[in-house]
Amino acid sequence: MNDQLDAPAAPAPDAAPAVSTPGGVPSAAGPAGELRVALPDTAGLRTIGEARAAIDGIDAVLAALLERRVAVAGVVQRLKPVGGFAGRDAARERAIVEAMAAHAPSLGAERLARIMTAVIEAGLDAADESARA
Numbered sequence: 001m002n003d004q005l006d007a008p009a010a011p012a013p014d015a016a017p018a019v020s021t022p023g024g025v026p027s028a029a030g031p032a033g034e035l036r037v038a039l040p041d042t043a044g045l046r047t048i049g050e051a052r053a054a055i056d057g058i059d060a061v062l063a064a065l066l067e068r069r070v071a072v073a074g075v076v077q078r079l080k081p082v083g084g085f086a087g088r089d090a091a092r093e094r095a096i097v098e099a100m101a102a103h104a105p106s107l108g109a110e111r112l113a114r115i116m117t118a119v120i121e122a123g124l125d126a127a128d129e130s131a132r133a
């Protein structure tokens with residue numbers, strides 16, 4: 001497997017591709033705000049060092065995605081009639097997990113729910129903090 005996660009839109013011709021190498025730290029986003037990442041081929045990873053470098057590359061992209069997710073979820077909190085923890089929407093959270101489970105069959109909905117609960121709560125916490133600032 002050596003898939004690519006691509007932004008849905010075709011990259012702008014002048015957009016520098018933000019592509020990771022297995023050992024490299026990817027840049028977060030190109031000028032057009034897109035994120036492209038080469039997914040490492042697990043069969044090609046032969047050593048702990050190679051595998052850890054691949055994890056570091058994936059985690060850098062994950063962090064960039066989480067950073068952007070927090071920002072977007074913060075916008076939702078400001079737009080909702082009741083934002084923050086008080087405006088928690090369990091049905092929406094279940095729908096998010098179900099949609100993600102299709103892309104993460106090894107994790108499955110139950111484990112993804114644990115991850116996404118942590119992600120969503122961290123986002124609400126960050127939104128609360130910036131609302132207080």
Ligand SMILES: O=C(O)C(=O)C[C@]1(C(=O)O)C=C[C@@H](O)C=C1
Nearest residue numbers: 073076088089090092093120123
């Ligand atoms: O969609 C919303 O209503 C949000 O507030 C965003 C969000 C999320 O981070 O995805 C956060 C809290 C809700 O419980 C559900 C989803």
